[in-house]
Amino acid sequence: MSLEIxxxxxxxxxxxxxxxxxxxxxxxxxxxxxxxxxxxCGQEQCGACMVLMDGKPTYACSHLAMDADAxxxxxxxxxxxxxxxxxxxxxxxxxxxxxxxxxxxxxxxxLDRTQxxxxxxxxxxxxxxxxxCGAHERIIRAVERAAAMLRGEAA
Amino acid sequence: xIPNTLPSSLADNPRLEQWIGFPAEGRVAVRTGKVExxxxxxxAMVQIAAExxxxxxxxxxxxxxxxxxxxxxxxxxxxxxxxxxxxxLRLVCAEVRSLMLDAAAAxxxxxxxxxxxxxxxxxxxxxxxxxxxxxxxxxxxxxxAATGMAPVKSPAQLRTLGTDVPRTDLPEKVGGAPFIHDMxxxxxxxxxxxxxxxxxxxxxxxxxAAALKAGLGTVALFRTGDMVALVGEDESRVHLAFExxxxxxxxxxxxxxxxxxxxxxxLTGLDTAAPRIVExxxxxxxxxxxxxxxxxxxxxxxxxxxxPSCGVARYADGRLTVWSHTQGVFPLRAAIARALGLAPExxxxxxxxxxxxxxxNGADDAAFDAAIVALGHPGRTVRVLWTRADEMGVAxxxxxxxxxxxxxxxxxxxxxxxxxxxxxxxxxxRPGANGGVNLLSAEALETPPARPTPADFPDALGxxxxxxxxxxxxLPQQKLVHHFVPDAPARTSSMRxxxxxxxxxxxxxxxDELAExxxxxxxxxxxxxxxxxxARGVIMEAARMCDWETPPPDxxxxxxxxxRYKNSAAYLAMAVEVSVEEEVRVSRAWCAVDGxxxxxxxxxxxxxxxxxxxxxxxTLKEQVMFADGAVSSNTWETYxxxxxxxxxxxxxRLIGDPAHPPLGMGEVSQGPTAAAIGxxxxxxxxxxxxxxxxxxxxxxxxxxxx
Numbered sequence: 001m002s003l004e005i006x007x008x009x010x011x012x013x014x015x016x017x018x019x020x021x022x023x024x025x026x027x028x029x030x031x032x033x034x035x036x037x038x039x040x041c042g043q044e045q046c047g048a049c050m051v052l053m054d055g056k057p058t059y060a061c062s063h064l065a066m067d068a069d070a071x072x073x074x075x076x077x078x079x080x081x082x083x084x085x086x087x088x089x090x091x092x093x094x095x096x097x098x099x100x101x102x103x104x105x106x107x108x109x110x111l112d113r114t115q116x117x118x119x120x121x122x123x124x125x126x127x128x129x130x131x132x133c134g135a136h137e138r139i140i141r142a143v144e145r146a147a148a149m150l151r152g153e154a155a
Numbered sequence: 156x157i158p159n160t161l162p163s164s165l166a167d168n169p170r171l172e173q174w175i176g177f178p179a180e181g182r183v184a185v186r187t188g189k190v191e192x193x194x195x196x197x198x199a200m201v202q203i204a205a206e207x208x209x210x211x212x213x214x215x216x217x218x219x220x221x222x223x224x225x226x227x228x229x230x231x232x233x234x235x236x237x238x239x240x241x242x243x244l245r246l247v248c249a250e251v252r253s254l255m256l257d258a259a260a261a262x263x264x265x266x267x268x269x270x271x272x273x274x275x276x277x278x279x280x281x282x283x284x285x286x287x288x289x290x291x292x293x294x295x296x297x298x299x300a301a302t303g304m305a306p307v308k309s310p311a312q313l314r315t316l317g318t319d320v321p322r323t324d325l326p327e328k329v330g331g332a333p334f335i336h337d338m339x340x341x342x343x344x345x346x347x348x349x350x351x352x353x354x355x356x357x358x359x360x361x362x363x364a365a366a367l368k369a370g371l372g373t374v375a376l377f378r379t380g381d382m383v384a385l386v387g388e389d390e391s392r393v394h395l396a397f398e399x400x401x402x403x404x405x406x407x408x409x410x411x412x413x414x415x416x417x418x419x420x421x422l423t424g425l426d427t428a429a430p431r432i433v434e435x436x437x438x439x440x441x442x443x444x445x446x447x448x449x450x451x452x453x454x455x456x457x458x459x460x461x462x463p464s465c466g467v468a469r470y471a472d473g474r475l476t477v478w479s480h481t482q483g484v485f486p487l488r489a490a491i492a493r494a495l496g497l498a499p500e501x502x503x504x505x506x507x508x509x510x511x512x513x514x515x516n517g518a519d520d521a522a523f524d525a526a527i528v529a530l531g532h533p534g535r536t537v538r539v540l541w542t543r544a545d546e547m548g549v550a551x552x553x554x555x556x557x558x559x560x561x562x563x564x565x566x567x568x569x570x571x572x573x574x575x576x577x578x579x580x581x582x583x584x585r586p587g588a589n590g591g592v593n594l595l596s597a598e599a600l601e602t603p604p605a606r607p608t609p610a611d612f613p614d615a616l617g618x619x620x621x622x623x624x625x626x627x628x629x630l631p632q633q634k635l636v637h638h639f640v641p642d643a644p645a646r647t648s649s650m651r652x653x654x655x656x657x658x659x660x661x662x663x664x665x666x667d668e669l670a671e672x673x674x675x676x677x678x679x680x681x682x683x684x685x686x687x688x689x690a691r692g693v694i695m696e697a698a699r700m701c702d703w704e705t706p707p708p709d710x711x712x713x714x715x716x717x718x719r720y721k722n723s724a725a726y727l728a729m730a731v732e733v734s735v736e737e738e739v740r741v742s743r744a745w746c747a748v749d750g751x752x753x754x755x756x757x758x759x760x761x762x763x764x765x766x767x768x769x770x771x772x773x774t775l776k777e778q779v780m781f782a783d784g785a786v787s788s789n790t791w792e793t794y795x796x797x798x799x800x801x802x803x804x805x806x807x808r809l810i811g812d813p814a815h816p817p818l819g820m821g822e823v824s825q826g827p828t829a830a831a832i833g834x835x836x837x838x839x840x841x842x843x844x845x846x847x848x849x850x851x852x853x854x855x856x857x858x859x860x861x
Contacts, residue, residue: 019371022391030390035332035339040461041543045791048461076330088329092321092757095765096193096511097328098462104329126799130791132461133193133511134768135761136802 005069009034010078018065025049025060027068028075036076036101040130047129050102051075057106057128074108076101084108087146088139095133103129107143115150117143161303164188164243168226169300171254174247175204177292183214183275188228189240190220190482191324192512194821195758196236198323202754203241206315207248207307209272210288217323220484220506230483230585232514232649233617234724234819237754241817250305251297258294259286310752310813317813319757324508335480335507336465340536345390347397348524348539349383349404350549350595352785354646356409357381358599365403370396377531381599384528386537397542409784412644417780419452419555419846422578427638430576433614435625436632438572443563447672451560451661453829453847455779456553457794458650462510463546464517466525469536475502475529479522480509483586487519490586491526494597494604513769514650515585517541517550520595527596547794548786549595552779553650554580554643556620558661568673569684575624575662576636580643582619582653583612595646609641612653617721623655623826626662627719628684645779645786651766652825655720656773657847659826660833663716664845667834677715677834678703689726689749690719696747696810697728710734711742714835716827724819725750725811727763731803731831735839738851741771741832746807746824751815762821764805770828772797778848 028034040048042061049061052074079085110125122143148154176184185204191197205212259277260267271278277286327333358381374387374396387393467478481487484504492499525539559576584593591607612619624635670680678698707713717728732743753759780788788794837843842857
């Protein structure tokens with residue numbers, strides 16, 4: 001059965017008609033054209049699809065679009081002016097880059113909570129995410145750098 | 156650097172215009188047949204071209220991997236992109252700059268020695284001449300063949316090469332949508348394809364009605380032979396319908412595939428051709444004071460890219476256009492055309508970036524899936540996305556291997572004779588390899604193309620199973636025995652390092668076993684058998700970096716390893732520090748690398764360290780499992796890989812001389828990582844684990860056996 005929902009994504013509300021079974025990921029990518037959130041496994045095991053819903057990391061591949069009705073959703077597209085983007089580029093934190101969108105969102109949720117995360121806290125926040133190229137250390141450094149930028153300690 | 160022979164990329168694509176053009180004022184078109192796999196090659200190519208052309212990086216428009224207009228450089232593989240493709244581009248750019256200076260000198264009537272180029276503008280004794288590349292382009296005949304004779308810049312003249320130019324592709328990957336998965340079109344059709352769970356299985360039952368019902372009437376079934384796809388405009392519905400279809404599809408027959416194939420020991424029970432023996436040198440005179448013999452193995456490994464394979468295709472007006480994250484657009488075009496009975500000229504293959512590529516994964520197969528479905532839906536753009544289960548279950552695997560080493564040592568512990576015995580299925584089943592089509596769904600077609608006679612990657616190109624089978628150590632004699640296993644129960648092909656991963660694991664574990672037999676320190680033992688100065692250089696540097704002479708902290712042990720990838724690419728020596736409780740944990744790694752001139756040091760370090768992390772994962776965790784005639788390790792839960800909480804701190808030093816030509820670095824660290832871990836674990840346990848992966852179960856077995 002189709003139903004009408006309102007998704008508030010990156011501050012913009014949109015009315016969508018979805019099936020009861022439509023994953024949030026497909027609504028974002030195919031209906032709203034926000035394709036930074038990526039399909040990786042569909043089983044909440046890799047984190048490539050991670051978005052924030054009401055500020056909390058959420059697997060968009062398995063979360064139903066209708067359950068995101070009237071909720072606040074953030075995707076990697078919202079980070080264009082965020083220190084995380086600058087920090088990831090400064091640290092050249094990536095190889096293929098496929099895992100980055102999801103990682104950025106979990107990092108954003110962490111930095112929204114604290115601007116002085118310990119290395120252990122960063123690792124814990126990113127541990128649900130898989131990176132196959134082995135860019136982990138650069139990614140951890142980039143999150144540390146973004147935190148320093150938010151504290152006004154780094155450019 | 157003036158080569159006696161042209162790099163193969165240039166010999167195959169000799170015309171300057173195949174590489175360089177000046178299409179618009181202030182712009183330079185650069186073309187490469189090499190493609191971005193996540194390794195940063197496009198940035199390296201831009202650096203090379205900017206350096207030798209003397210133009211700013213921002214003027215370059217790089218085209219890559221497009222059968223319509225880039226050179227045919229075969230596959231992007233074997234750590235040869237800079238070593239061959241980059242060197243070819245460098246020679247072309249140096250030659251074009253030289254021709255530009257000749258043309259300017261002719262126009263100005265001055266000796267060309269008075270002229271220089273700065274960002275594409277010609278200067279005479281440092282002053283502007285009003286001439287630039289774009290004004291002079293018409294004077295040049297770029298249709299002529301490159302001679303490769305124009306001198307490239309000396310190390311002292313380099314400005315861009317050897318610097319950390321930021322990756323050109325990264326900005327779009329941080330919050331953007333640059334992947335093939337992200338392509339869209341107004342006429343897009345989503346498709347999912349049903350694949351056979353094992354070689355040779357036939358589809359015997361399909362519940363079409365249930366699938367179409369799940370698709371809510373908007374999904375259609377497309378079938379040709381055993382190749383079945385579900386197609387529709389709504390991806391969610393296609394996906395849901397496919398889950399239902401997949402659940403209820405039944406396959407019968409085909410090769411037996413079971414739990415026993417998880418352990419590479421099964422290879423010793425399979426028929427092989429007569430072994431191939433290659434021998435170098437002659438055994439030293441004298442009787443061995445002792446013999447050391449040991450057998451090592453690695454299982455099937457999965458590529459495990461984070462993004463499942465994706466293919467996009469469109470058939471219209473008699474032309475088939477295919478977008479793919481393939482490693483080779485031209486070989487893929489030839490294979491698709493042949494399998495579908497089309498003229499190669501009627502097929503265009505265009506590279507689009509995918510998730511990280513570590514060898515021959517499902518990219519080509521997904522492209523072919525899309526091509527088949529597109530032929531059945533003329534005028535529509537078809538996007539095929541594989542499932543996670545297929546990415547882990549039906550893409551080619553890295554080949555299982557069993558490697559036995561045997562050496563006789565003299566009284567001082569020096570080898571008198573040396574044999575490596577390698578047993579493995581093929582490491583090359585790429586499109587076109589061995590004369591075959593080698594695309595997964597081709598075998599499901601009504602008239603499948605003939606399967607080629609299996610063979611391994613030729614020795615002249617670095618070998619497959621025998622890659623790095625010979626060592627660089629000073630040995631009087633080395634014998635290599637290669638047992639080729641023609642019919643493995645699951646598809647195997649090229650995965651990062653090919654045979655080098657298992658061989659270097661075995662050889663560099665064995666070096667530690669010999670050092671122990673000789674009563675020597677492992678680093679000192681290696682140095683006592685190594686006269687190659689560049690090899691000695693990295694071995695000594697890695698030992699210094701980790702302070703090898705000083706014992707590690709309590710609770711930790713160290714292991715060491717060395718290799719020169721393919722015995723022709725970069726040199727690497729490394730040490731790791733581990734702790735072993737129930738599981739092995741790698742806490743630190745130190746790498747010293749000599750790759751000659753390094754185009755982009757930060758990019759090279761990223762490759763080396765990424766290789767270390769990936770190889771830690773292979774070494775400690777990864778093993779493809781089988782059950783009930785299919786791959787059972789087809790999720791991240793059943794095929795776990797290294798996580799953020801498990802990666803070590805890594806230090807890497809690049810110590811090559813920029814006067815030496817660039818050497819490939821993308822596959823240099825995998826084998827040594829496995830061996831260094833194995834050696835460190837042996838130091839911790841007092842017992843050696845010779846069979847990968849070094850899991851908790853294997854550690855417990857080793858401790859109990861002790």
